[in-house]
Amino acid sequence: xxxxxxxxxxxxxxEGGIAYLVFERPSARNAMTWExxxxxxxxxxxxxxxxxxxxxxxxxxxxxxxxxxxDIAQFTEFTSGDDGVAYETKIDSYIEALEVVRVxxxxxxEGMAVGGGLAIANACDLRIATxxxxxxxxxxxxxxxxxxxxxxxxxxGTLGPSIVRRMLLSAELFQAEDxxxxxxxAAVVEPEELERTVQDTCSRLLGHAPITISxxxxxxxxxxxxxxxxxxxxxxxCYGSEDFQSxxxxxxxxxxxxxxxx
Numbered sequence: 001x002x003x004x005x006x007x008x009x010x011x012x013x014x015e016g017g018i019a020y021l022v023f024e025r026p027s028a029r030n031a032m033t034w035e036x037x038x039x040x041x042x043x044x045x046x047x048x049x050x051x052x053x054x055x056x057x058x059x060x061x062x063x064x065x066x067x068x069x070x071d072i073a074q075f076t077e078f079t080s081g082d083d084g085v086a087y088e089t090k091i092d093s094y095i096e097a098l099e100v101v102r103v104x105x106x107x108x109x110e111g112m113a114v115g116g117g118l119a120i121a122n123a124c125d126l127r128i129a130t131x132x133x134x135x136x137x138x139x140x141x142x143x144x145x146x147x148x149x150x151x152x153x154x155x156x157g158t159l160g161p162s163i164v165r166r167m168l169l170s171a172e173l174f175q176a177e178d179x180x181x182x183x184x185x186a187a188v189v190e191p192e193e194l195e196r197t198v199q200d201t202c203s204r205l206l207g208h209a210p211i212t213i214s215x216x217x218x219x220x221x222x223x224x225x226x227x228x229x230x231x232x233x234x235x236x237x238c239y240g241s242e243d244f245q246s247x248x249x250x251x252x253x254x255x256x257x258x259x260x261x262x
Contacts, residue, residue: 006028008023008030008033008036009024009025010022010043016206017053017054018056019043019050020056021043023058023059023066026061028071029065029067029111030066030068031067031071032069033071033074040094054103054205055104055106057198058106058107058108059110060111060117064112065110066110067114070091070115075145089148092151099123104213105123105126106124106198106202107120107121107127108129108194109121109128111130112133114134115137118155119147126186126201128198129176130176130188130190131191132176133175135173135174136167137171140168140171147168152168159182160182210261211241211243211244211261215231243257243260247259
């Protein structure tokens with residue numbers, strides 16, 4: 001276990017309809033402690049409960065890393081394979097909570113997003129990275145542990161099986177410049193362009209129909225688990241909304257729709 005003076009934290013700030021979550025443990029490249037995972041989950045619960053929020057931005061403190069995985073020192077407490085099962089199950093619950101959070105999510109990646117950090121960034125809807133940012137799960141050459149099957153499914157869903165095989169079996173770290181052309185990253189920018197790019201992306205998403213975004217995200221989540229998933233309930237929710245009626249009227253009158261989320 002690491003010292004009590006550096007347990008890290010996940011800070012939460014809400015402004016202009018956006019929740020900002022910052023993983024703060026820069027002395028350890030924001031490697032996640034158990035406390036940080038719990039705080040992260042609490043932040044997601046706050047987003048679920050605050051209906052004024054329409055977007056969440058996740059990033060690491062310090063500029064050198066998004067999240068450098070889980071704090072390795074904590075694994076010294078493990079005594080059996082059952083500890084590993086319990087750990088992966090717990091991590092899955094946090095990633096699941098991120099996947100189903102009711103607002104779109106953006107991961108802002110500077111430095112590295114590896115291990116658990118990649119799992120969190122990967123579960124976000126969009127990823128924006130600086131040039132030179134690195135992504136991977138090099139556990140085959142470092143810890144000798146493994147991912148849960150759910151997290152491997154998630155990675156295959158976003159990166160494809162060939163990249164995931166290289167990432168896991170060869171323990172390769174991929175740079176943002178490699179993943180950008182694959183569509184995995186919404187943008188790859190120079191550090192000085194990062195804040196403007198994040199702001200522009202947030203503004204664009206906030207200007208779109210929230211119900212359309214919500215049901216589309218849920219449809220994609222269902223399809224990631226079941227290629228034969230149905231979504232009549234979501235279609236009904238969208239077409240039955242006031243926003244849809246407003247959008248049609250605005251289109252016909254060549255005016256700008258005013259989305260209310262209902």
